Amino acid sequence: MVERNSAPALETSFANAGGICPGFAGPWAAPGMPLKALRWLFQDTAPLKIRPQLDLAQWAWLAKFTANCTKARFDRNKARMQAMAHYAKACLDQITEETGIEYDAAQKGILHLFTTESEMTLGHRSAKVLSDLGIAHRLLSSDEIAAVEPALGQGNETFTGGIHLTEDATGDCRLFTDRLADLARKRGARFHFDTSATRLTVADGQVTGLETTADRFEADAYVVAAGPFSRALLASAGISVPLYPVKGYSLTCPISDSSAAPVSSIMDEHSKIMITRLGTRLRVAGMAELEGFNANIGQPARTFMLDRLKTLFPAAAQYEQADWWCGFRPMTPDGAVRLGQSGLSNLFLNVGHGSNGWTQACGTSKVLSDLIAGRPPELAWHHH
């Protein structure tokens, strides 16, 4: 494995929201989204903020994203993502059980919270979809929320209701990835850290080698899984994938008062921010900005997230001491991963996990390893 950083999971998988949430896995490209995104263009902070760039790739991606916002495409894309996410959760549970790997994991569900009447109306609609799909959940009235997350009672927000996805889970994606790499190393996998892949060389419809900043590598099969950075690497082999980096932010701090912190995780639908307990830490993550790879963590985003956090959980942690982070979701216009053979017979893709990469990772990797080994995957997966 060739990795440009000095350890695994120092990029997008470093400090995400920690939600393993097949219940709500689905594409962002949805009916009504183009109008909302247009309105958000004119707000300083918004759940999804497009900052138009002089960048053809951004415009081409946005055009494809918009084309996926029809009801028919949304339904099809969601069904594919749901199937992968549920399969992936089963794979993650199996790895956890077999290896005993520890990653501040908890199986206590995720609570989606609604603040306005219109959010609650949409919530009721979502609950109907969850029922149709057979996904375990409880629809909660405003009075029932405190029983699930008592610390919300100390906050300064009232809710119109919530949906508790009782089978969703939480855990630290970086810890898991780092420790999984250790286990793989013990089984013979070799990692080449501090090594950047620069180019795939191709001849006769096959990859012939990987050029890096250190050695050149030759292999029977090549997998590109470089997250949002995969587009450039694949372009060197003449392969184009519609990936755009969708920036998000998080903050992490030690919990100072356990009874003032969430028991598990909440998804605040009003701000689209997720607040998750990861062992003794609190992780808060959200926001989505389309402006290329700009890693600046600006004041508007910090203020927006901190204000909402302090409104919901005023006393859980010393928020001034938070560690801030930003990462780039490797997003496809339809939400679904690009997985499997690429068009070159010995080159495989495992890219485009978007906002659901931690949820889907163990499933996409299992399907891919089956494909490379010539076994029929347990989950059928086709490019469209």
Ligand SMILES: Cc1cc2nc3c(=O)[nH]c(=O)nc-3n(C[C@H](O)[C@H](O)[C@H](O)COP(=O)(O)OP(=O)(O)OC[C@H]3O[C@@H](n4cnc5c(N)ncnc54)[C@H](O)[C@@H]3O)c2cc1C
């Ligand atoms: C704010 C935020 C919150 C999120 N919350 C959740 C959540 O709650 N649940 C969930 O399921 N998902 C969540 N996600 C999404 C999830 O984090 C991503 O989908 C996932 O981390 C993507 O993993 P990846 O392995 O594809 O990419 P990465 O983690 O970025 O890994 C790619 C690796 O490739 C390496 N690399 C890149 N280019 C090269 C090169 N040329 N040579 C060598 N190495 C290279 C990088 O250094 C990196 O280590 C969130 C994302 C963000 C930003």
